[in-house]
Amino acid sequence: MGLRTPDQYRAGLRDSRLVYFGGERVKDVTAHPALSLAVEHGVTVFRYAQESPSLFTYAAEDGERCSAYFKIPRNAQDLLDRAALIEETTRRCRSTFNIIKAVGTDALAALLVVAARMDRALGTSHLDRVRAYHRHCAAGDLSMALAQTDVKGDRSLRPHEQPNPDAYVRIVERRAEGIVVRGAKAHTTMAPVVDEIIVIPTRAMGPADSDYAVAFAVRPDTPGVKMVCRTIGDRERSEFDAPISRRNVEIESLTLFEDVLVPWERVFLAGEWEWAGALATTFAQFHRFTGVAYKPPIGDLFVGCAQLVAEWNGVAEASHVREKITRLIQYTETIRACGKAATLDCRVVEGLALPDPVFTNVAKYHFASQFHEAVRLLQDLAGGFAITAPSERDYRNPEVRAELDRYLAGARGVPAEHRLRLFHLIRDLTASDFGGYNLVVTLHGEGSLQTQLLTTYREYDLERPKRLVRAILGIPDV
Numbered sequence: 001m002g003l004r005t006p007d008q009y010r011a012g013l014r015d016s017r018l019v020y021f022g023g024e025r026v027k028d029v030t031a032h033p034a035l036s037l038a039v040e041h042g043v044t045v046f047r048y049a050q051e052s053p054s055l056f057t058y059a060a061e062d063g064e065r066c067s068a069y070f071k072i073p074r075n076a077q078d079l080l081d082r083a084a085l086i087e088e089t090t091r092r093c094r095s096t097f098n099i100i101k102a103v104g105t106d107a108l109a110a111l112l113v114v115a116a117r118m119d120r121a122l123g124t125s126h127l128d129r130v131r132a133y134h135r136h137c138a139a140g141d142l143s144m145a146l147a148q149t150d151v152k153g154d155r156s157l158r159p160h161e162q163p164n165p166d167a168y169v170r171i172v173e174r175r176a177e178g179i180v181v182r183g184a185k186a187h188t189t190m191a192p193v194v195d196e197i198i199v200i201p202t203r204a205m206g207p208a209d210s211d212y213a214v215a216f217a218v219r220p221d222t223p224g225v226k227m228v229c230r231t232i233g234d235r236e237r238s239e240f241d242a243p244i245s246r247r248n249v250e251i252e253s254l255t256l257f258e259d260v261l262v263p264w265e266r267v268f269l270a271g272e273w274e275w276a277g278a279l280a281t282t283f284a285q286f287h288r289f290t291g292v293a294y295k296p297p298i299g300d301l302f303v304g305c306a307q308l309v310a311e312w313n314g315v316a317e318a319s320h321v322r323e324k325i326t327r328l329i330q331y332t333e334t335i336r337a338c339g340k341a342a343t344l345d346c347r348v349v350e351g352l353a354l355p356d357p358v359f360t361n362v363a364k365y366h367f368a369s370q371f372h373e374a375v376r377l378l379q380d381l382a383g384g385f386a387i388t389a390p391s392e393r394d395y396r397n398p399e400v401r402a403e404l405d406r407y408l409a410g411a412r413g414v415p416a417e418h419r420l421r422l423f424h425l426i427r428d429l430t431a432s433d434f435g436g437y438n439l440v441v442t443l444h445g446e447g448s449l450q451t452q453l454l455t456t457y458r459e460y461d462l463e464r465p466k467r468l469v470r471a472i473l474g475i476p477d478v
């Protein structure tokens with residue numbers, strides 16, 4: 001089929017999917033006042049493939065041009081190209097991540113690696129199914145969501161110990177034609193506005209959890225699938241007042257699976273509990289690398305906003321201002337540097353290049369744990385107008401326009417309108433409903449902080465520094 005147009009993507013979403021928003025069933029996500037924002041955000045990925053094919057597409061093995069997201073990374077250069085693709089998509093989307101091809105292909109990469117290893121160990125034939133599904137998605141130019149995070153109930157209990165047996169998605173029946181699954185996945189980004197939902201386990205499982213060791217893919221209109229969306233705030237604001245969140249937002253849903261029949265060709269793990277953990281962590285490794293690639297554009301926006309607001313307030317030469325802007329530069333470039341290091345130190349496993357886990361997790365932890373500090377620095381430099389600047393409507397009102405132009409003009413004749421637009425951008429990024437979303441998604445997206453600390457410690461080669469100490473102490477290696 002090849003590449004789809006934005007209209008073909010929109011048309012593909014008009015089906016019988018069960019989506020709920022603000023207490024009501026949504027008949028057509030493309031026509032809904034809030035969800036259409038997320039649809040149009042998704043559209044951009046299809047538009048870019050048409051506008052800039054050299055960056056956003058590649059020639060598949062059969063010669064057909066496909067979205068570059070589907071290119072399987074084989075070496076460090078492929079990972080660098082993928083990072084550049086994700087960063088450029090995010091930059092064009094005004095710093096909002098666009099997940100609809102990225103997260104699904106992260107999951108497909110993890111499934112390719114784990115299915116190959118599992119088939120060899122168990123004599124199963126999952127790899128052929130994963131490859132066929134990868135071809136299906138690439139050839140159809142499909143958009144995908146990834147549902148990994150279970151609702152989890154009591155976090156101290158394993159899946160089979162939960163009072164609610166459906167706190168983790170599980171297999172409730174095995175039939176000749178497929179498996180029947182039940183449960184709920186939380187925070188599934190863009191599920192209501194994609195063509196496919198891929199489901200994988202959220203954690204390692206034990207033998208008693210084997211029904212919970214399940215991975216599969218469904219279309220969102222499959223009977224039994226329901227999606228309950230989060231709200232999207234600030235929708236009454238203009239693009240002047242909300243320059244990012246009026247155009248580029250993602251939507252999350254609580255994604256319910258009420259006895260959903262999944263045919264075998266779409267099942268990638270069904271009871272092989274020993275492989276649930278490997279699938280969860282291999283996905284996390286690819287997806288955190290994606291996280292590291294999509295963060296620098298928001299850092300760039302922070303640096304740009306900080307420098308411009310300082311210049312337009314006439315304080316750019318002050319030493320404390322320069323120091324704060326320098327810290328924002330350090331924040332951003334540390335993420336970029338670790339991302340590059342993760343590609344250069346990649347490991348090839350089952351023919352796929354996996355980004356280095358230590359650099360990837362160090363970068364992810366850095367951007368997540370320091371983001372609130374970056375927000376603080378920018379808000380400090382912006383001053384109170386970041387939240388009290390008059391709206392576009394007041395600025396356009398002739399009864400106050402002349403005063404606003406006179407009193408809100410900046411240093412060296414910077415017009416009031418420029419400053420107002422900048423303050424609204426800073427508000428949108430850091431102090432709006434969307435700004436609050438940014439704070440939380442940066443902390444928890446791609447896994448909470450603790451998971452990056454655990455992975456870094458587990459993957460780090462501690463023998464190397466231990467050898468160094470032993471050499472200095474003159475104590476031989478054992």
Ligand SMILES: Cc1cc2nc3c(=O)[nH]c(=O)nc-3n(C[C@H](O)[C@H](O)[C@H](O)COP(=O)(O)OP(=O)(O)OC[C@H]3O[C@@H](n4cnc5c(N)ncnc54)[C@H](O)[C@@H]3O)c2cc1C
Nearest residue numbers: 146147148149155187188189440441444445446447448450
């Ligand atoms: C905006 C947004 C988009 C997201 N998109 C997706 C998506 O597309 N697909 C997807 O699958 N997921 C998605 N996520 C989920 C994200 O990966 C999770 O939010 C994250 O893994 C944390 O899980 P949780 O939200 O259930 O929080 P919790 O697991 O409840 O974590 C809260 C705190 O409890 C701690 N904790 C949890 N369990 C334990 C334990 N057993 N022992 C000790 N401490 C524990 C955590 O470390 C954390 O500090 C998204 C999240 C957000 C916020």
